[in-house]
Amino acid sequence: MLELAAFLDRLDRARDGADPGGDFRVAAMHRAIAVLSSNSTHRTRDIQLILSDPTDEPREQLDRKAAWGAYASLNS
Secondary structure, eight states: OHHHHHHHHHHHHHTTTOOGGGOHHHHHHHHHHHHHTSOOSOHHHHHHHHHSOOOOSOOSSOOOSSOOSSOOOTTO
16 A cells, blocks of 8 residues: 555656546556455456556567556557
8 A cells, every 4th residue: 555655646746746647557556446446356367457568469679678567558
C-alpha cells in the first residue's frame, strides 16, 4: 500500500497538480485494484495480465530502457 501511495505522490508531483486520471499506469492500477477487491480465484494471473504487454510480435529495436510498470496500449 505504501508503494502505491508513493507512486501516486510521485505522479502528482511530476504532473504539477494536473489530474493523472488519463495516465495508463493509473488506469492499470485501478483495474488491478478492482481485481484485488473481486472474488476471483485467479487474482495473481488477472493482475499479471493487466500489467503485461499482450503483444507477441518482436520489436525491431528497443524503444526505451526503463520499465513502465504497465502496458501503454492505445485502448487502455
